[in-house]
Amino acid sequence: MTTPLLLRAIAGEPVPHPPVWFMRQAGRSLPEYRKLREGVAMLDSCMRADLIIEITLQPVRRHGVDAAIFFSDIVLPLKAIGVDLDIVPGVGPVIAAPVRSATELDQLRALEPVDVEFVTEAVQGLVGELGETPLIGFAGAPFTLASYLVEGGPSKDHARTKALMNADPDLWHSLLTRLGAISAAFLRVQVEAGARAVQLFDSWAGVLSATDYVQFVQPHSARVLDAVADLGVPRIHFGVGTGELLRLMGEAGAEVVGVDWRTPLDEATRRIGPGRAVQGNLDPALLFAPTAVVERAAAEVVEAGRAAPGHVFNLGHGVLPDTDPDALTRLVDFVHSRTAPA
Numbered sequence: 314m315t316t317p318l319l320l321r322a323i324a325g326e327p328v329p330h331p332p333v334w335f336m337r338q339a340g341r342s343l344p345e346y347r348k349l350r351e352g353v354a355m356l357d358s359c360m361r362a363d364l365i366i367e368i369t370l371q372p373v374r375r376h377g378v379d380a381a382i383f384f385s386d387i388v389l390p391l392k393a394i395g396v397d398l399d400i401v402p403g404v405g406p407v408i409a410a411p412v413r414s415a416t417e418l419d420q421l422r423a424l425e426p427v428d429v430e431f432v433t434e435a436v437q438g439l440v441g442e443l444g445e446t447p448l449i450g451f452a453g454a455p456f457t458l459a460s461y462l463v464e465g466g467p468s469k470d471h472a473r474t475k476a477l478m479n480a481d482p483d484l485w486h487s488l489l490t491r492l493g494a495i496s497a498a499f500l501r502v503q504v505e506a507g508a509r510a511v512q513l514f515d516s517w518a519g520v521l522s523a524t525d526y527v528q529f530v531q532p533h534s535a536r537v538l539d540a541v542a543d544l545g546v547p548r549i550h551f552g553v554g555t556g557e558l559l560r561l562m563g564e565a566g567a568e569v570v571g572v573d574w575r576t577p578l579d580e581a582t583r584r585i586g587p588g589r590a591v592q593g594n595l596d597p598a599l600l601f602a603p604t605a606v607v608e609r610a611a612a613e614v615v616e617a618g619r620a621a622p623g624h625v626f627n628l629g630h631g632v633l634p635d636t637d638p639d640a641l642t643r644l645v646d647f648v649h650s651r652t653a654p655a
């Protein structure tokens with residue numbers, strides 16, 4: 314069996330063209346997803362192995378992407394240990410008892426593999442169905458999970474979260490220690506069942522100053538990444554608006570740093586330093602422009618990515634729900650046509 318393109322690119326081996334997959338490739342942009350989800354709540358769909366398998370496979374079949382991303386959500390492990398939460402359509406995760414004091418930490422017991430048996434079952438089923446296409450497992454990073462728990466739901470300014478970390482560092486570190494252990498356990502379950510790479514989503518880390526990031530976040534993310542290092546799969550570390558944090562996110566221990574659309578990949582590579590691949594970073598909004606515009610921008614992304622030791626083509630954040638799925642398929646074909654210069 315040959316090594317998948319994704320893993321070769323991450324390892325810095327020569328590849329004919331960059332591998333490509335999309336964050337949120339499974340989801341509302343696909344009519345077949347909307348049909349399958351009719352009458353099924355988001356979190357319920359994440360707890361049924363048959364639905365997880367089918368939804369994860371949908372974008373692979375349709376677009377011919379070079380990786381599958383496990384269908385779940387960053388709050389699923391919290392749900393699985395009994396945290397009272399829901400994913401509200403059009404809003405996002407909403408927490409019944411937000412963390413405001415040490416009392417609420419009791420909600421956060423350790424995650425055991427038996428809590429997520431449907432994940433093991435789904436990953437094992439997927440690996441059989443996917444053949445040579447690698448499955449990427451994922452988890453939310455401690456900071457992004459903490460932001461939902463502390464704010465009680467999505468937030469623009471993350472004010473309570475930033476206030477808590479600075480005002481009560483002991484409580485903050487206890488919270489992130491518990492969340493880190495949960496994320497690490499969730500990643501281990503996926504890799505032990507057959508996932509061949511993992512992505513740690515610290516989606517909202519970009520709201521932090523580098524000083525706060527180093528003090529309050531980086532050690533916890535590093536511990537999660539370190540906790541799966543022995544499994545031998547590459548680790549991708551991604552956040553939005555992290556231009557000022559790229560080096561620090563790489564130093565947390567990832568083989569690949571995910572970059573949003575704000576920083577060109579050659580500049581991102583300079584900031585990250587040697588020895589790490591990059592992932593990204595076409596602006597997901599550009600998929601609403603004519604094909605020629607998308608292709609010009611995608612060609613620039615591929616070109617800038619050649620500055621890095623390895624490049625995995627992706628969007629700078631997730632697929633927007635109203636995206637035309639055909640635009641995604643065309644983009645995959647276009648990236649696959651960008652053969653490296655001899």
Ligand code: CP3
Pocket residue numbers: 335336337338339340341350355382383384385386387388400401402403404405406451467514516631
């Ligand atoms: O294809 C994939 O990327 C795999 C599936 C996936 C989902 N969520 C499915 C989902 C992944 C990797 C996630 C991670 C996730 N969830 C993140 C990190 C990635 C990122 O986008 O930065 C975050 C911050 C969340 C929290 C969350 N869950 C939000 C903000 C929302 C959107 C709420 C809405 O309705 O607009 C969700 C719900 C969610 N997770 C949906 C999907 C497909 C949409 C709900 C639906 O289809 O009914």
